[in-house]
Amino acid sequence: MVKWRGRRQSDNVEDRRGMSRSAGMPAAGLLVPVLRFVIGRFGVGGIALLVVGYIGLQAIGVNPLALLAPAPQQAAQPPSAKSNxxxxxxxxxxxETEDVWGRKFAAAGQRYAPPKMVVFTGYVQSACGQQxxxxxxxxxxxxxSVYLDTQFFDELATRFGAPGxxxxxxxxxxxxxxxxxxITGISAQVRQRQAAIGQVESNQLQVRMELQADCYxxxxxxxAxxxxxxxxxxxxxxxxxxxxxxGDDTLQRNAGRHVTPESFTHGTSAQRRRWFMKGYESGSVEACDTFVAAQL
Ligand SMILES: [Zn+2]
Incomplete structure:
Protein backbone atom coordinates (compact mmCIF):
# COMPACT_ATOMS: atom_id res chain seq x y z
CA MET A 1 0.00 0.00 0.00
CA VAL A 2 1.26 3.45 -0.88
CA LYS A 3 1.27 5.69 2.21
CA TRP A 4 -0.48 8.62 0.59
CA ARG A 5 -3.16 9.77 3.04
CA GLY A 6 -2.65 13.21 4.53
CA ARG A 7 -0.02 14.12 1.94
CA ARG A 8 -0.27 17.12 -0.37
CA GLN A 9 -2.70 16.93 -3.30
CA SER A 10 -1.84 18.69 -6.53
CA ASP A 11 -3.64 21.91 -7.52
CA ASN A 12 -3.09 21.03 -11.18
CA VAL A 13 -6.06 18.67 -11.32
CA GLU A 14 -9.26 19.42 -13.16
CA ASP A 15 -12.34 17.46 -12.13
CA ARG A 16 -14.49 16.71 -15.18
CA ARG A 17 -16.19 13.62 -13.79
CA GLY A 18 -19.82 13.28 -14.77
CA MET A 19 -19.49 15.90 -17.47
CA SER A 20 -19.34 13.84 -20.66
CA ARG A 21 -23.04 12.96 -20.65
CA SER A 22 -24.39 16.37 -19.81
CA ALA A 23 -22.22 17.76 -22.61
CA GLY A 24 -24.45 15.82 -25.01
CA MET A 25 -22.45 12.93 -26.40
CA PRO A 26 -23.75 11.84 -29.77
CA ALA A 27 -25.58 8.53 -29.45
CA ALA A 28 -23.12 6.76 -31.74
CA GLY A 29 -20.32 7.59 -29.32
CA LEU A 30 -21.99 5.41 -26.70
CA LEU A 31 -21.95 2.38 -28.97
CA VAL A 32 -18.42 1.34 -27.97
CA PRO A 33 -19.09 1.26 -24.19
CA VAL A 34 -22.41 -0.48 -24.80
CA LEU A 35 -20.71 -3.11 -26.99
CA ARG A 36 -17.94 -3.56 -24.43
CA PHE A 37 -20.53 -4.09 -21.72
CA VAL A 38 -22.59 -6.54 -23.76
CA ILE A 39 -19.54 -8.55 -24.87
CA GLY A 40 -18.18 -8.54 -21.32
CA ARG A 41 -21.51 -9.74 -19.97
CA PHE A 42 -22.73 -12.16 -22.62
CA GLY A 43 -19.65 -12.90 -24.72
CA VAL A 44 -19.53 -12.38 -28.47
CA GLY A 45 -23.00 -13.96 -28.72
CA GLY A 46 -24.22 -10.77 -27.05
CA ILE A 47 -23.72 -8.98 -30.36
CA ALA A 48 -26.31 -11.25 -31.93
CA LEU A 49 -28.68 -10.30 -29.11
CA LEU A 50 -28.02 -6.63 -29.82
CA VAL A 51 -28.66 -7.02 -33.53
CA VAL A 52 -31.93 -8.89 -32.91
CA GLY A 53 -32.97 -6.20 -30.41
CA TYR A 54 -32.02 -3.43 -32.84
CA ILE A 55 -34.08 -4.90 -35.67
CA GLY A 56 -36.97 -5.60 -33.30
CA LEU A 57 -37.07 -2.03 -32.01
CA GLN A 58 -36.93 -0.61 -35.51
CA ALA A 59 -39.79 -2.89 -36.55
CA ILE A 60 -42.03 -1.30 -33.91
CA GLY A 61 -41.00 2.19 -34.95
CA VAL A 62 -38.46 2.97 -32.20
CA ASN A 63 -35.05 4.40 -33.09
CA PRO A 64 -32.67 2.27 -30.97
CA LEU A 65 -29.87 4.88 -31.18
CA ALA A 66 -32.20 7.48 -29.66
CA LEU A 67 -32.48 5.21 -26.61
CA LEU A 68 -28.71 5.44 -26.18
CA ALA A 69 -28.69 9.22 -26.31
CA PRO A 70 -28.55 11.02 -22.97
CA ALA A 71 -31.56 12.93 -21.75
CA PRO A 72 -31.06 16.56 -22.79
CA GLN A 73 -30.97 18.20 -19.36
CA GLN A 74 -29.74 15.25 -17.36
CA ALA A 75 -28.14 16.40 -14.12
CA ALA A 76 -24.62 15.08 -13.57
CA GLN A 77 -24.46 12.21 -11.10
CA PRO A 78 -22.40 13.09 -8.04
CA PRO A 79 -19.24 10.94 -8.01
CA SER A 80 -19.29 7.88 -5.77
CA ALA A 81 -17.25 7.71 -2.57
CA LYS A 82 -14.93 5.25 -4.31
CA SER A 83 -14.42 7.62 -7.23
CA ASN A 84 -13.66 10.46 -4.79
CA GLU A 96 4.49 13.40 -5.65
CA THR A 97 5.64 13.53 -9.29
CA GLU A 98 5.75 17.35 -9.05
CA ASP A 99 8.02 17.10 -6.00
CA VAL A 100 10.34 14.53 -7.55
CA TRP A 101 10.69 16.15 -10.98
CA GLY A 102 10.74 19.63 -9.44
CA ARG A 103 13.85 18.64 -7.48
CA LYS A 104 15.43 16.93 -10.49
CA PHE A 105 14.99 20.00 -12.69
CA ALA A 106 16.14 22.34 -9.91
CA ALA A 107 19.29 20.26 -9.52
CA ALA A 108 19.96 20.92 -13.22
CA GLY A 109 19.31 24.65 -12.72
CA GLN A 110 15.92 24.53 -14.45
CA ARG A 111 12.34 25.16 -13.42
CA TYR A 112 9.91 22.28 -13.81
CA ALA A 113 6.58 23.17 -15.43
CA PRO A 114 4.27 20.34 -14.28
CA PRO A 115 1.48 18.87 -16.42
CA LYS A 116 -2.21 19.27 -15.72
CA MET A 117 -4.32 16.25 -14.93
CA VAL A 118 -7.90 15.97 -16.14
CA VAL A 119 -10.00 13.35 -14.37
CA PHE A 120 -13.05 12.39 -16.39
CA THR A 121 -15.68 9.71 -16.82
CA GLY A 122 -16.64 8.22 -20.18
CA TYR A 123 -15.53 10.79 -22.73
CA VAL A 124 -13.30 13.81 -22.69
CA GLN A 125 -12.45 16.68 -25.00
CA SER A 126 -8.70 17.29 -25.30
CA ALA A 127 -6.27 19.05 -27.63
CA CYS A 128 -5.75 15.52 -28.99
CA GLY A 129 -9.44 15.30 -29.97
CA GLN A 130 -12.38 13.69 -28.22
CA GLN A 131 -11.29 10.52 -26.47
CA SER A 145 -2.25 17.24 -19.76
CA VAL A 146 -2.62 13.75 -18.37
CA TYR A 147 -6.13 12.39 -18.96
CA LEU A 148 -7.43 9.79 -16.59
CA ASP A 149 -10.68 7.96 -16.00
CA THR A 150 -10.27 6.56 -12.49
CA GLN A 151 -12.27 3.54 -13.62
CA PHE A 152 -9.03 2.38 -15.22
CA PHE A 153 -7.75 1.70 -11.70
CA ASP A 154 -10.60 -0.78 -11.26
CA GLU A 155 -9.80 -2.30 -14.65
CA LEU A 156 -6.17 -2.79 -13.64
CA ALA A 157 -7.47 -5.06 -10.90
CA THR A 158 -10.37 -6.77 -12.69
CA ARG A 159 -9.39 -6.89 -16.34
CA PHE A 160 -5.60 -6.85 -16.21
CA GLY A 161 -5.16 -8.78 -12.95
CA ALA A 162 -2.89 -6.11 -11.44
CA PRO A 163 -4.57 -4.89 -8.24
CA GLY A 164 -2.93 -2.56 -5.75
CA ILE A 183 9.15 19.50 -22.24
CA THR A 184 12.69 18.24 -22.82
CA GLY A 185 12.12 18.08 -26.58
CA ILE A 186 12.56 14.30 -26.88
CA SER A 187 9.00 13.78 -28.19
CA ALA A 188 9.46 16.40 -30.91
CA GLN A 189 12.72 14.79 -32.07
CA VAL A 190 11.06 11.38 -32.21
CA ARG A 191 8.08 12.69 -34.18
CA GLN A 192 10.45 14.37 -36.63
CA ARG A 193 12.31 11.11 -37.22
CA GLN A 194 9.04 9.17 -37.45
CA ALA A 195 7.85 11.43 -40.24
CA ALA A 196 10.85 10.36 -42.34
CA ILE A 197 10.70 6.57 -41.84
CA GLY A 198 8.32 3.69 -42.53
CA GLN A 199 5.62 2.30 -40.26
CA VAL A 200 7.65 -0.58 -38.82
CA GLU A 201 10.64 1.61 -37.89
CA SER A 202 8.25 4.23 -36.62
CA ASN A 203 6.65 1.68 -34.27
CA GLN A 204 10.10 0.60 -33.07
CA LEU A 205 10.89 4.20 -32.21
CA GLN A 206 7.54 4.49 -30.42
CA VAL A 207 8.44 1.44 -28.32
CA ARG A 208 11.65 3.21 -27.22
CA MET A 209 9.56 6.27 -26.29
CA GLU A 210 7.21 4.14 -24.20
CA LEU A 211 10.00 2.23 -22.47
CA GLN A 212 11.69 5.51 -21.60
CA ALA A 213 8.41 6.69 -20.00
CA ASP A 214 8.44 3.42 -17.98
CA CYS A 215 12.03 4.14 -16.95
CA TYR A 216 11.02 7.66 -15.89
CA ALA A 224 9.61 9.12 -3.97
CA GLY A 247 2.57 -4.78 -22.16
CA ASP A 248 1.57 -5.01 -25.81
CA ASP A 249 2.15 -8.75 -26.04
CA THR A 250 -0.09 -9.41 -23.05
CA LEU A 251 -2.79 -7.04 -24.30
CA GLN A 252 -2.74 -8.64 -27.75
CA ARG A 253 -2.82 -12.15 -26.32
CA ASN A 254 -5.71 -11.24 -24.00
CA ALA A 255 -7.54 -9.74 -26.94
CA GLY A 256 -7.27 -13.12 -28.66
CA ARG A 257 -4.90 -11.89 -31.36
CA HIS A 258 -1.61 -13.25 -32.58
CA VAL A 259 1.34 -11.52 -30.97
CA THR A 260 2.88 -9.43 -33.73
CA PRO A 261 5.97 -7.60 -32.48
CA GLU A 262 6.18 -5.25 -35.47
CA SER A 263 2.90 -3.66 -34.40
CA PHE A 264 4.02 -3.19 -30.78
CA THR A 265 4.05 0.41 -29.67
CA HIS A 266 4.59 -0.05 -25.93
CA GLY A 267 7.08 -2.90 -25.73
CA THR A 268 6.68 -6.39 -24.32
CA SER A 269 5.83 -7.06 -20.69
CA ALA A 270 9.42 -8.13 -20.02
CA GLN A 271 10.81 -4.97 -21.61
CA ARG A 272 8.47 -2.74 -19.60
CA ARG A 273 9.52 -4.43 -16.35
CA ARG A 274 13.20 -4.15 -17.26
CA TRP A 275 13.07 -0.42 -18.01
CA PHE A 276 10.95 0.40 -14.99
CA MET A 277 13.59 -1.37 -12.86
CA LYS A 278 16.44 0.49 -14.62
CA GLY A 279 14.87 3.77 -13.52
CA TYR A 280 13.98 2.48 -10.08
CA GLU A 281 17.44 1.10 -9.31
CA SER A 282 19.44 4.03 -10.70
CA GLY A 283 17.16 7.03 -10.16
CA SER A 284 19.06 8.52 -13.07
CA VAL A 285 17.73 10.11 -16.26
CA GLU A 286 20.91 9.06 -18.09
CA ALA A 287 20.14 5.40 -17.38
CA CYS A 288 16.85 5.85 -19.27
CA ASP A 289 18.28 6.56 -22.73
CA THR A 290 16.34 3.84 -24.51
CA PHE A 291 17.25 5.41 -27.86
CA VAL A 292 20.89 4.37 -27.68
CA ALA A 293 20.29 1.01 -25.95
CA ALA A 294 21.49 -1.87 -28.12
CA GLN A 295 19.11 -4.23 -26.34
CA LEU A 296 15.67 -3.29 -25.08
ZN1 LIG B 1 2.78 5.61 -22.79
Whole structure:
Protein backbone atom coordinates (compact mmCIF):
# COMPACT_ATOMS: atom_id res chain seq x y z
CA MET A 1 0.00 0.00 0.00
CA VAL A 2 1.26 3.45 -0.88
CA LYS A 3 1.27 5.69 2.21
CA TRP A 4 -0.48 8.62 0.59
CA ARG A 5 -3.16 9.77 3.04
CA GLY A 6 -2.65 13.21 4.53
CA ARG A 7 -0.02 14.12 1.94
CA ARG A 8 -0.27 17.12 -0.37
CA GLN A 9 -2.70 16.93 -3.30
CA SER A 10 -1.84 18.69 -6.53
CA ASP A 11 -3.64 21.91 -7.52
CA ASN A 12 -3.09 21.03 -11.18
CA VAL A 13 -6.06 18.67 -11.32
CA GLU A 14 -9.26 19.42 -13.16
CA ASP A 15 -12.34 17.46 -12.13
CA ARG A 16 -14.49 16.71 -15.18
CA ARG A 17 -16.19 13.62 -13.79
CA GLY A 18 -19.82 13.28 -14.77
CA MET A 19 -19.49 15.90 -17.47
CA SER A 20 -19.34 13.84 -20.66
CA ARG A 21 -23.04 12.96 -20.65
CA SER A 22 -24.39 16.37 -19.81
CA ALA A 23 -22.22 17.76 -22.61
CA GLY A 24 -24.45 15.82 -25.01
CA MET A 25 -22.45 12.93 -26.40
CA PRO A 26 -23.75 11.84 -29.77
CA ALA A 27 -25.58 8.53 -29.45
CA ALA A 28 -23.12 6.76 -31.74
CA GLY A 29 -20.32 7.59 -29.32
CA LEU A 30 -21.99 5.41 -26.70
CA LEU A 31 -21.95 2.38 -28.97
CA VAL A 32 -18.42 1.34 -27.97
CA PRO A 33 -19.09 1.26 -24.19
CA VAL A 34 -22.41 -0.48 -24.80
CA LEU A 35 -20.71 -3.11 -26.99
CA ARG A 36 -17.94 -3.56 -24.43
CA PHE A 37 -20.53 -4.09 -21.72
CA VAL A 38 -22.59 -6.54 -23.76
CA ILE A 39 -19.54 -8.55 -24.87
CA GLY A 40 -18.18 -8.54 -21.32
CA ARG A 41 -21.51 -9.74 -19.97
CA PHE A 42 -22.73 -12.16 -22.62
CA GLY A 43 -19.65 -12.90 -24.72
CA VAL A 44 -19.53 -12.38 -28.47
CA GLY A 45 -23.00 -13.96 -28.72
CA GLY A 46 -24.22 -10.77 -27.05
CA ILE A 47 -23.72 -8.98 -30.36
CA ALA A 48 -26.31 -11.25 -31.93
CA LEU A 49 -28.68 -10.30 -29.11
CA LEU A 50 -28.02 -6.63 -29.82
CA VAL A 51 -28.66 -7.02 -33.53
CA VAL A 52 -31.93 -8.89 -32.91
CA GLY A 53 -32.97 -6.20 -30.41
CA TYR A 54 -32.02 -3.43 -32.84
CA ILE A 55 -34.08 -4.90 -35.67
CA GLY A 56 -36.97 -5.60 -33.30
CA LEU A 57 -37.07 -2.03 -32.01
CA GLN A 58 -36.93 -0.61 -35.51
CA ALA A 59 -39.79 -2.89 -36.55
CA ILE A 60 -42.03 -1.30 -33.91
CA GLY A 61 -41.00 2.19 -34.95
CA VAL A 62 -38.46 2.97 -32.20
CA ASN A 63 -35.05 4.40 -33.09
CA PRO A 64 -32.67 2.27 -30.97
CA LEU A 65 -29.87 4.88 -31.18
CA ALA A 66 -32.20 7.48 -29.66
CA LEU A 67 -32.48 5.21 -26.61
CA LEU A 68 -28.71 5.44 -26.18
CA ALA A 69 -28.69 9.22 -26.31
CA PRO A 70 -28.55 11.02 -22.97
CA ALA A 71 -31.56 12.93 -21.75
CA PRO A 72 -31.06 16.56 -22.79
CA GLN A 73 -30.97 18.20 -19.36
CA GLN A 74 -29.74 15.25 -17.36
CA ALA A 75 -28.14 16.40 -14.12
CA ALA A 76 -24.62 15.08 -13.57
CA GLN A 77 -24.46 12.21 -11.10
CA PRO A 78 -22.40 13.09 -8.04
CA PRO A 79 -19.24 10.94 -8.01
CA SER A 80 -19.29 7.88 -5.77
CA ALA A 81 -17.25 7.71 -2.57
CA LYS A 82 -14.93 5.25 -4.31
CA SER A 83 -14.42 7.62 -7.23
CA ASN A 84 -13.66 10.46 -4.79
CA UNK A 85 -11.11 8.24 -3.08
CA UNK A 86 -9.44 7.46 -6.41
CA UNK A 87 -9.54 11.15 -7.32
CA UNK A 88 -7.76 12.06 -4.07
CA UNK A 89 -5.20 9.29 -4.64
CA UNK A 90 -4.49 10.42 -8.22
CA UNK A 91 -4.14 14.07 -7.08
CA UNK A 92 -1.71 13.03 -4.36
CA UNK A 93 0.35 10.92 -6.78
CA UNK A 94 0.51 13.83 -9.24
CA UNK A 95 1.80 16.02 -6.39
CA GLU A 96 4.49 13.40 -5.65
CA THR A 97 5.64 13.53 -9.29
CA GLU A 98 5.75 17.35 -9.05
CA ASP A 99 8.02 17.10 -6.00
CA VAL A 100 10.34 14.53 -7.55
CA TRP A 101 10.69 16.15 -10.98
CA GLY A 102 10.74 19.63 -9.44
CA ARG A 103 13.85 18.64 -7.48
CA LYS A 104 15.43 16.93 -10.49
CA PHE A 105 14.99 20.00 -12.69
CA ALA A 106 16.14 22.34 -9.91
CA ALA A 107 19.29 20.26 -9.52
CA ALA A 108 19.96 20.92 -13.22
CA GLY A 109 19.31 24.65 -12.72
CA GLN A 110 15.92 24.53 -14.45
CA ARG A 111 12.34 25.16 -13.42
CA TYR A 112 9.91 22.28 -13.81
CA ALA A 113 6.58 23.17 -15.43
CA PRO A 114 4.27 20.34 -14.28
CA PRO A 115 1.48 18.87 -16.42
CA LYS A 116 -2.21 19.27 -15.72
CA MET A 117 -4.32 16.25 -14.93
CA VAL A 118 -7.90 15.97 -16.14
CA VAL A 119 -10.00 13.35 -14.37
CA PHE A 120 -13.05 12.39 -16.39
CA THR A 121 -15.68 9.71 -16.82
CA GLY A 122 -16.64 8.22 -20.18
CA TYR A 123 -15.53 10.79 -22.73
CA VAL A 124 -13.30 13.81 -22.69
CA GLN A 125 -12.45 16.68 -25.00
CA SER A 126 -8.70 17.29 -25.30
CA ALA A 127 -6.27 19.05 -27.63
CA CYS A 128 -5.75 15.52 -28.99
CA GLY A 129 -9.44 15.30 -29.97
CA GLN A 130 -12.38 13.69 -28.22
CA GLN A 131 -11.29 10.52 -26.47
CA UNK A 132 -13.12 7.69 -24.75
CA UNK A 133 -11.95 6.14 -21.50
CA UNK A 134 -11.62 2.92 -23.53
CA UNK A 135 -8.21 4.15 -24.75
CA UNK A 136 -6.92 4.10 -21.15
CA UNK A 137 -5.03 6.92 -19.45
CA UNK A 138 -3.14 9.10 -21.90
CA UNK A 139 -0.95 12.18 -22.13
CA UNK A 140 -1.79 14.87 -24.68
CA UNK A 141 1.26 16.98 -25.66
CA UNK A 142 -1.03 19.61 -27.25
CA UNK A 143 -2.35 20.78 -23.88
CA UNK A 144 0.36 19.18 -21.72
CA SER A 145 -2.25 17.24 -19.76
CA VAL A 146 -2.62 13.75 -18.37
CA TYR A 147 -6.13 12.39 -18.96
CA LEU A 148 -7.43 9.79 -16.59
CA ASP A 149 -10.68 7.96 -16.00
CA THR A 150 -10.27 6.56 -12.49
CA GLN A 151 -12.27 3.54 -13.62
CA PHE A 152 -9.03 2.38 -15.22
CA PHE A 153 -7.75 1.70 -11.70
CA ASP A 154 -10.60 -0.78 -11.26
CA GLU A 155 -9.80 -2.30 -14.65
CA LEU A 156 -6.17 -2.79 -13.64
CA ALA A 157 -7.47 -5.06 -10.90
CA THR A 158 -10.37 -6.77 -12.69
CA ARG A 159 -9.39 -6.89 -16.34
CA PHE A 160 -5.60 -6.85 -16.21
CA GLY A 161 -5.16 -8.78 -12.95
CA ALA A 162 -2.89 -6.11 -11.44
CA PRO A 163 -4.57 -4.89 -8.24
CA GLY A 164 -2.93 -2.56 -5.75
CA UNK A 165 -2.59 1.18 -5.60
CA UNK A 166 1.05 1.27 -6.65
CA UNK A 167 0.00 -0.08 -10.05
CA UNK A 168 -2.22 2.99 -10.42
CA UNK A 169 0.61 5.25 -9.24
CA UNK A 170 2.91 3.65 -11.83
CA UNK A 171 0.44 4.43 -14.62
CA UNK A 172 0.27 8.11 -13.57
CA UNK A 173 4.07 8.28 -13.31
CA UNK A 174 4.33 6.77 -16.82
CA UNK A 175 2.04 9.44 -18.28
CA UNK A 176 4.03 12.13 -16.47
CA UNK A 177 7.08 10.51 -18.10
CA UNK A 178 5.58 11.48 -21.48
CA UNK A 179 5.27 15.03 -20.16
CA UNK A 180 8.99 15.02 -19.30
CA UNK A 181 9.74 13.80 -22.84
CA UNK A 182 7.62 16.63 -24.22
CA ILE A 183 9.15 19.50 -22.24
CA THR A 184 12.69 18.24 -22.82
CA GLY A 185 12.12 18.08 -26.58
CA ILE A 186 12.56 14.30 -26.88
CA SER A 187 9.00 13.78 -28.19
CA ALA A 188 9.46 16.40 -30.91
CA GLN A 189 12.72 14.79 -32.07
CA VAL A 190 11.06 11.38 -32.21
CA ARG A 191 8.08 12.69 -34.18
CA GLN A 192 10.45 14.37 -36.63
CA ARG A 193 12.31 11.11 -37.22
CA GLN A 194 9.04 9.17 -37.45
CA ALA A 195 7.85 11.43 -40.24
CA ALA A 196 10.85 10.36 -42.34
CA ILE A 197 10.70 6.57 -41.84
CA GLY A 198 8.32 3.69 -42.53
CA GLN A 199 5.62 2.30 -40.26
CA VAL A 200 7.65 -0.58 -38.82
CA GLU A 201 10.64 1.61 -37.89
CA SER A 202 8.25 4.23 -36.62
CA ASN A 203 6.65 1.68 -34.27
CA GLN A 204 10.10 0.60 -33.07
CA LEU A 205 10.89 4.20 -32.21
CA GLN A 206 7.54 4.49 -30.42
CA VAL A 207 8.44 1.44 -28.32
CA ARG A 208 11.65 3.21 -27.22
CA MET A 209 9.56 6.27 -26.29
CA GLU A 210 7.21 4.14 -24.20
CA LEU A 211 10.00 2.23 -22.47
CA GLN A 212 11.69 5.51 -21.60
CA ALA A 213 8.41 6.69 -20.00
CA ASP A 214 8.44 3.42 -17.98
CA CYS A 215 12.03 4.14 -16.95
CA TYR A 216 11.02 7.66 -15.89
CA UNK A 217 8.21 6.12 -13.83
CA UNK A 218 10.93 4.02 -12.18
CA UNK A 219 12.95 7.17 -11.43
CA UNK A 220 9.89 8.64 -9.77
CA UNK A 221 9.45 5.51 -7.62
CA UNK A 222 13.16 5.64 -6.73
CA UNK A 223 13.07 9.25 -5.57
CA ALA A 224 9.61 9.12 -3.97
CA UNK A 225 10.76 6.09 -2.01
CA UNK A 226 13.95 7.70 -0.78
CA UNK A 227 12.65 11.21 -0.12
CA UNK A 228 9.11 10.64 1.09
CA UNK A 229 9.20 6.98 2.17
CA UNK A 230 5.72 6.48 0.76
CA UNK A 231 6.32 2.95 -0.51
CA UNK A 232 5.93 -0.31 1.36
CA UNK A 233 7.14 -3.81 0.77
CA UNK A 234 5.32 -5.24 -2.20
CA UNK A 235 4.55 -1.92 -3.86
CA UNK A 236 7.22 -2.31 -6.52
CA UNK A 237 5.88 -5.79 -7.27
CA UNK A 238 2.46 -4.22 -7.82
CA UNK A 239 3.98 -1.72 -10.22
CA UNK A 240 5.80 -4.45 -12.09
CA UNK A 241 2.60 -6.45 -12.31
CA UNK A 242 0.86 -3.43 -13.82
CA UNK A 243 3.79 -2.93 -16.22
CA UNK A 244 3.50 -6.58 -17.30
CA UNK A 245 -0.25 -6.50 -17.51
CA UNK A 246 -0.31 -3.63 -19.95
CA GLY A 247 2.57 -4.78 -22.16
CA ASP A 248 1.57 -5.01 -25.81
CA ASP A 249 2.15 -8.75 -26.04
CA THR A 250 -0.09 -9.41 -23.05
CA LEU A 251 -2.79 -7.04 -24.30
CA GLN A 252 -2.74 -8.64 -27.75
CA ARG A 253 -2.82 -12.15 -26.32
CA ASN A 254 -5.71 -11.24 -24.00
CA ALA A 255 -7.54 -9.74 -26.94
CA GLY A 256 -7.27 -13.12 -28.66
CA ARG A 257 -4.90 -11.89 -31.36
CA HIS A 258 -1.61 -13.25 -32.58
CA VAL A 259 1.34 -11.52 -30.97
CA THR A 260 2.88 -9.43 -33.73
CA PRO A 261 5.97 -7.60 -32.48
CA GLU A 262 6.18 -5.25 -35.47
CA SER A 263 2.90 -3.66 -34.40
CA PHE A 264 4.02 -3.19 -30.78
CA THR A 265 4.05 0.41 -29.67
CA HIS A 266 4.59 -0.05 -25.93
CA GLY A 267 7.08 -2.90 -25.73
CA THR A 268 6.68 -6.39 -24.32
CA SER A 269 5.83 -7.06 -20.69
CA ALA A 270 9.42 -8.13 -20.02
CA GLN A 271 10.81 -4.97 -21.61
CA ARG A 272 8.47 -2.74 -19.60
CA ARG A 273 9.52 -4.43 -16.35
CA ARG A 274 13.20 -4.15 -17.26
CA TRP A 275 13.07 -0.42 -18.01
CA PHE A 276 10.95 0.40 -14.99
CA MET A 277 13.59 -1.37 -12.86
CA LYS A 278 16.44 0.49 -14.62
CA GLY A 279 14.87 3.77 -13.52
CA TYR A 280 13.98 2.48 -10.08
CA GLU A 281 17.44 1.10 -9.31
CA SER A 282 19.44 4.03 -10.70
CA GLY A 283 17.16 7.03 -10.16
CA SER A 284 19.06 8.52 -13.07
CA VAL A 285 17.73 10.11 -16.26
CA GLU A 286 20.91 9.06 -18.09
CA ALA A 287 20.14 5.40 -17.38
CA CYS A 288 16.85 5.85 -19.27
CA ASP A 289 18.28 6.56 -22.73
CA THR A 290 16.34 3.84 -24.51
CA PHE A 291 17.25 5.41 -27.86
CA VAL A 292 20.89 4.37 -27.68
CA ALA A 293 20.29 1.01 -25.95
CA ALA A 294 21.49 -1.87 -28.12
CA GLN A 295 19.11 -4.23 -26.34
CA LEU A 296 15.67 -3.29 -25.08
ZN1 LIG B 1 2.78 5.61 -22.79
Missing amino acids: EQFAFASTMLA SSAVGPFYCPGDK DFGSAYVIAHEVGHHIQT AGIWAHD DRQARILEQGDIDEGLRAASAI
